[in-house]
Amino acid sequence: MKKLTPDQIEIIQDKRINELRKYKASLMVCAGTGCVSAGSLTLKELLDNKLKKKGLQDKYLVVPTGCNGFCAQGPILVIQPQGIFYQKVSSEDITDIIESLENGTYVERLLYKDKESEISIPKMENIKFFGKQKLIALRNKGIINPENIDDSIARGAYLSLAKVLHQMTQEEIIEEVKKSELRGRGGGGFLTGLKWEVSYKTGKDRNKTPYIICNADEGDPGAFMDRSIVEADPHAVIEGMTIGARAIGASEGFVYIRKEYPLALKRLRIAIKQAKDYGLLGENILNSGFNFETHIHRGAGAFVCGESTALIASIGGKAGEPIASYIYPAETGFRNNPTIVNNVETWANIPVIIEKGADWFASIGSIEGSKKSTGTKVFSLVGDIENTGLVEVPMGITLREIIYDIGGGIPNGRDFKAIQTGGPSGGCLPKIHLDLRIDFDTLTEAGSMMGSGGLIVMDDKTCMVDIAKYFIDFLKDESCGKCTPCREGLINLSNILTRITKGEGKENDIELMKEIAETMELASLCALGQTAANPVLSTIKYFRDEYEAHIKDKKCPAGVCKELIKYKINDNCTGCTICAKNCPVDAISGKPKEMHFIDQAKCIKCDICNEVCNFEAITVE
Amino acid sequence: MKDIIIDGKKISVKEETTILDAAKELNIEIPALCHRPTVEAYGACRLCVVDVNDGRKTRMVTSCNYPIRKSIEVNTQSERVRKTRGMLLEMMLSRWPNVDVIKQFAAEYKVTKPRFIHPLVDYSSNACILCGLCVNACSEIMWEDIIGFAGRGESRRVVMPFEKHYDACVGCSTCANICPTGAIKMIDDPNQPADSKRIMKYGSKIADEMVLMDEEQCDMRGVGTAHLAQIMNDYDLFPTCNYKFGSHKDAGGLHSDVFKQKYITQGLPDGCWLGCSMSCAKTVEGYELKTGPYKGDKVLIDGPEYETIAGCGANMGIFNPEFVLEANFYCDTYGIDTISFGTGMAFAMECYENGILNKERTGGMEFNFGNEEVGLEALHQMGRGEGFGVIVGQGIRRMKQIFAEKFDLTKKQIKFMQDIGMEAKGMEYSEYVTKESLAMQGGYGLALKGAQHDEAWLIFMDMVNNQIPTFEDKAEALHYFPMFRTWFGLMGLCKLPWNDVEPADNAETDEPAKVPGHVEGYVNFFSAMTGKEIDKHELILQSERVYNFQRVFNYRLGFGTREHDSIPYRSAGPVTIEEYESRAERYDKQLVEKWDYDIKGKTSEEKRDYLRKMREADYQKLCDAVYKRRGWNENGIPTIQKMKELKMDLPEVLAVLKKNN
Structure with a gap:
């Protein structure tokens, strides 16, 4: 394919916008991981087939998009440009959806209902979930097909790259990012522009070529921001990285992405190939003489590899273990060259900062x-x-x-x-x-x-000691084990928390845990260890009474810790026998229409009796 | 330099010095489990934490790897530092309650009974405490990665790949030796030494010296013996154009840096045997051959070593590193020694330039110094067994005979060949210029096997440092060093670790040239290996027995007398006017100061001739002194008395000596 020049980006942009305008509406089917697992890809196929059957394929365009964000309601379908939001859409709804499109109405039953007023809300922008959001990193989520670069370009992608390559010096790019006061979205919150400046200067002083790394090793349980950005708008990340590379003078970059993200991986691969074909990556980008190649490095899923020095070690083929924090990757990183490691979200912000200016960005937040x-x-x-x-x-x-x-x-x-x-x-x-x-x-x-x-x-049904234990156990398994305080501290914290949740807590356990936590915070090698005791410290700080209830009274106020709770049948019991019938260990006895009893010796606290009881006759103490 | 304060004491240190090292200079002790000077700071045990105030805030850092970059104030004993170390030790003690090193540190911090029960408690006194020293030692000292960590967090452990026994481990014992708890044991030592711990102690001393000092001393790990080229050229000892000169303006082309930067491809352990911490063998990979049967092939070349660089380079008047590599490859391939080839070719080239040879006699080859094409063609002829190459390949002693017999040479020409043919006892000289060191001339001439420097290398002691001025001093050196070096042969040991790396305090010892620290190591090595205690005198005696036996053996075969200890004059002084004049200042001075010779109005020829007379006489005096010291008669034959003293008066030996005495 012919490599693009800056003007040609705008031509592609206009062309694609005009193409899309020909359609009466676009049916944005969410194809983020959440909706895909709820069946959205089948939905997309059925929609396509149905439209074709009816000869409407030139009137309506079905677009598989990245994550819409409202994952709880998937599969999600948004009709654009009208902005009609459909939730929990299934194949049975297709006929009605198409019919309503033709009629200019909407399918009432698929609309989101406000919880309080119970009123159906047809337009996405009126749903509270979306109302208070401001989209920069996710600017294209749900409105483009992430596997089609022209869609991204139609939305302005790569114009910022063209701008930095042809209108800005390296120093000007860095200055702009500095001025935006963008802070690293990976967690550290270090000023991105400052970090770039260090790499740029070190590279120049030591005559070494810096490297660019995108950290997509998102390992927190329950976190999927980076995955969603890559899935929804991979070109935002690639463009951001390329701008960063230009700024610091890098010619090679890596995206470190965990292998558990197959969809993100696939879209990133497609995006890199498309960008290369257009000459937006590779040699002589946009006819500027600037070269930048980017590679994908798949992480094997170790949580600690999100730490930048461990990540760099991992890319280098070594065990993913952090090194001394006195060596800054921005100065001495991958292959001992200056290396910028920024998180997916940070990179996705860059093109917008260039496009709209640092002042605009710095006025938000x-x-x-x-x-x-x-x-x-x-x-x-x-x-x-x-x-x-x-x-x-x-x-x-x-x-x-x-x-x-x-x-x-x-x-x-x-x-x-x-x-x-x-x-x-x-x-x-x-x-x-x-x-x-x-x-x-x-x-x-x-x-x-x-x-x-x-x-x-x-x-309020959550036991904070149990939660602390959950996170400590997670970290205990994910600690690389290199340094003593993190490795041994977590093992000991986990052990003490386990004891407490079993009712074997001791008087001085809280103080002991605080002492361990303090040592971990002061003496651990990397940020993982330094912050690993936070779940314990913050729960002690705010929920100390719960710890004390476990330790002194041997009770779990939230009724979660099995060893500390008892199931009892109260006066509400009508003797319906349903609990006895469902008890898996035959711990419940009693004649019909008479009050039942639970044999504590047999009870395994599985909560089934509580779930099946229709009379709130089960008490958890 | 940065001025810092540690525990109230001021010190000025180089930038990037670690706090731990700076504290050591102030005799401030900081506990550290996972740190040794021989491995890079790992920062895993965290015991060495200290408080650092940089003027803005106080941070706790690990002193082993914190580089001093600003003027900081360090507190190694603050309350929170002590408390933190105490908690770290409490956690370690709870997991490894019987490991001595942890118990000791813990006791210092008043930790005796941990307040928690560790779920993974290991009661072994030899438990692995995950300090990483073994893993890092394997990687950094041995350049191997035989062991590494597996598992994360609580399942972290030291393993070989796939947790199976890994054949690449040769049992070098570096890991076992550095392990602070004895968790790694040598269980299967095929040599069954009497005391393996004692061997490990002295072996690891050398390994430590290699890691800590080699780069500054000889860089044997970086470039191997190739490092000598530069030094020899600087001291005018680099044989150039058949030993005529000792340096050359183009010698930089053969500098070790050239080989290191352009050709040597391996930063890997490449010893003669796996597990050698010196690993001085080097490899050039993917070199494309330009000549010979393998022309165009990309090959792997072992080396080049110093002798090859000098012999197949400067001595032939060639300063192109690629010629050296090509010659090195084909010598190895054909089974030809690079020293004999280089010195032999140098002789033939000088003969050619002096009319002893001509194109007709060489089969059309222009045998000038510096002719690379001819150099390689002669080598290929040697390999194929054809042409003039076959004659060169027979060595200098045979070349001299053949040239004299086959070609119509004048007496002067024959004499000239004797003077410049650098061989003794039929063996070609190795690559050092001995002209200005009488002791070294003896080192070559009196060596039993021929002109090789491996019995004694005395140039620096004699010529540079003037440590052995008298004949008796030189004779003593020519007794001690050949005996000491012979001992390596007796034991099957490599000589290089003896003095190609030296202890840090070697220069302060009584006899630095002997490297007393290492002699002690070898004495202990012998005793620990065999279980028989010896001292350094016994060590020499062991060699003396064999050495004298060898001399008798030579004698029986007709080679063991004074006449066979003679050397070509080029080894002792300037043969040509050109050579004399190249060092005229030195020679003139010696003539005046040493021999009261009036040089006024004398031509170079007259001066050269007088110098020769004196130096040849000196060499004979040296032989006298050495024979005496070695207990030999004036003809260089061991006396019966000496053999009795050595308890080598075996009937067969006595028979030989009696018959001819």
Whole structure:
């Protein structure tokens, strides 16, 4: 294929826009991992077939898109440009959908219903989940086919690249990124432009060619921001990396992406090939004389490989273990050359900063005071929350806005208890912090962290000791084991927490855990170890009474820790026998129409009796 | 330099020095489990944490790998540092309660009974504590990766690949030796030494020296013996154009850096045997041959070593590294020694330039110094067994005979051949210029097997450092060193680790040339291997027995007398006027100062002749002194008395000596 010049990008852009305009509507079928597993690809195929059968294929275009974000409601179908949002769409709905398209109406039953008012909302923009979001990194989610580069170009992709290659010096690019005050979205929150400047200068001083790395080794449980960005808009990442490469003078880059992300991997491969074919990657990019190649390196799934020095070791074929933090990858990284490791989301922000300018970017977000967090942040919202999904919001938004306005609150009428931010080594924040502004520094001050953007919401049925144990166990398994405090600290914390949840807690356990945690924080080699005790520290800080209940009273207030709870049948029992019939270990006895009893020696606390009881006659103590 | 303060004490250190090293200079001890000077700081045990204040804030860092880049203040004993170390030790002690090194450190921090029960508690006193020293030693000291870590977190462990026994491990014992707990044991030592621990102790000393000092000393791991080319050229000892000169303006072309940067491809362990920490053998990979039967093939070449570089380079007047590589490859392929080839060719070339040979006699080849094409063609002829190459291939002693017999030569020409034919006892000289070192002339001439430097290399002691000024001093050196070096042959050991790396304090010892620290190592090695205690005198005695026996053996075969210890004059002084004049200042000075010779108005020819007379006489005096020291008669034959002293008065030996005495 002929390599493009900057002008030709705009020609392709116009051409594609005109092509799309010919259609009366585009049917955006979400093909993010969540909706794909809910059957969206079959849906897309059936839609295509049906349209063809009816001879409507030139009137309506079916587009498989990246993640729409509202994963809880998948499979999702959005009709553009009208903006009609359909949820939980199945193959039976196809006929009605096409009919309504022709009639200019919509299918009522597929619309999203507001939880409070129970009113159906046809337009996506009016749904609260979308209303408060501001899309920069996810600017193209759900509105392009990520496997078609022309769709991206139609939305403006690679124009920023053309601009930096032909109108800006390396110093100007770095200056622009510095001025935007963009901070690394991988969790560290280091100023991206500053990091670039270090690599650029080191490369020049030492006459070494820097490398560019995109960190797509997203390993936090419940986090899928990076995956979704790559799935929805891979060209945003490639363009960002290429701009970064130009800025620091790199000619080779890597995307370190975990193998568990097959769809993201596939789309990235397609995108790289398409970009190469257009001359947007490779030699003499956009006829500027600048060369940049990018390779995909598949990670094997070790959590620690998200740490930049471990990641660099892994790309180099070594075990993914971090090295001393006194060696900065920006100076001495891959093959001992200056290396910029930025996270997927950081890269995806770059083209927009170039396009709209640093001032525009720096005006968004948490921008008061000396410690700013500019721009937006993508979060994956999971746990005990109504609207599970992917959201992008301006920095500085409060937790309450995310949980209640966007997230739709806690399901099943339960109460909010805590929110875990920052991935496994983040912290759990309680109700009193609901009005906390989400930015790098505020979260750290509260004992948690931004991390890469995982938000796990927990309701009042959650035991915080059990949660701490869950995260500590995760980290214990994922610690590389190189340094003593992280490896041994996690083993010991896990052991103590296990004891506590079994009712074997000791008087001084809390203080002992705090001592271990302090050593881990002070003495661990890498950020993983330094923050690994956060789940324990933050839960002790905010939910100390729960620990004490476990240790002193041998009780689990949330009724989660099996060794500490008892199932009893209360006065509500009507003797319906359903519990006895369902008990897998025959622990329940009693005559029909008489009150039943649970034999504590036999009971395995499986909760089945509680689930089947229709009279709320089971008490958990 | 950076001024820093550690525990209130000021010190100025080079930038990038670690805090641990700086503290060591101040005699401030910082505990460290996973750190040794021989391996790169790993920063895993974290015991060496200290507080660092850089003027802005206080941070806890590991001192083993924290590079000093600014003026910092360090506190190695702050309360939180001690508390942190205590907790680290408490955690380690809970997992490995019986490991001595942990117990000792823990006791220092008042940790005796951990407050928690470790789920993976290992009561072994030899438990692996995951410090990583073995893994890093294997990789960094031995350049191998036989062992590594497997598993993450609590399942982290040291293993061989796929957790199976890995044949590539030769049992070099580096890992076992560096292990602080004894978790790695040598269980199957095929040599069954009497005391393997004692051997490991001295063996690891050499390994440590290699890692810590080799790069600054000889860089044997980096370039091997090739490093000598530059040194010899600098000291005017680099044989050039058949030993006429000792240096050349183009010698830089054969500098080890050229080979290292352009040709040597391996930064890998490439020893004669796996497990050698010196690993001085080097490899050039993918070299495309330009001549011969394998022309155009890309081949792997072993080497080149110093002798090959000098012999197949400068001595033939060639300074092209690729010629050296090509000659090296074909010598190896044909089974030809590169020293004999280089020295033999150099002789033939000088004969050609002096009219002893001509194109007709060489089969049309222009045998000038520097002719690379001819150099390789002669080598291929040798390999094929045809042409003039066959004559060169027979060596200098036979060449001299053949030329004298076959060609119509004048007496002067025959005499000239004797003077410049660099062989003794029929063996070609190896590649050092001995002209200005009488002791070294003896080193070559008096060596039993012929003109080889492996019995004694005394140029620096004698010529450069003037440590052995008298005949008796030189004789003592020509007694001790040949005996000491013969001992390596007796034991089947490589000589290079003896003095191609030296202990840091070697220069301060009484006899640096002997490398006393390493002699002690060899004495201990022998005793630990055999279980028989010896001392350094016994070591020499062992050699003396064999050495004298060999001399008697030579004698029986008609080679063991003074006449056979003679050397060509080029080995002792300038043969030609050109040579004299190239070092006229040195020779003139010697004539005046040493022999009171009035050089005024004398021609170079007269001076050269007088110098020759004196130097030849000196060489005979040296032989006298050496024979005496070795207990031989004035004809260089071991006396019966000497053989009795050595308990080598075997009937067969006595029979030979009696018959001829």
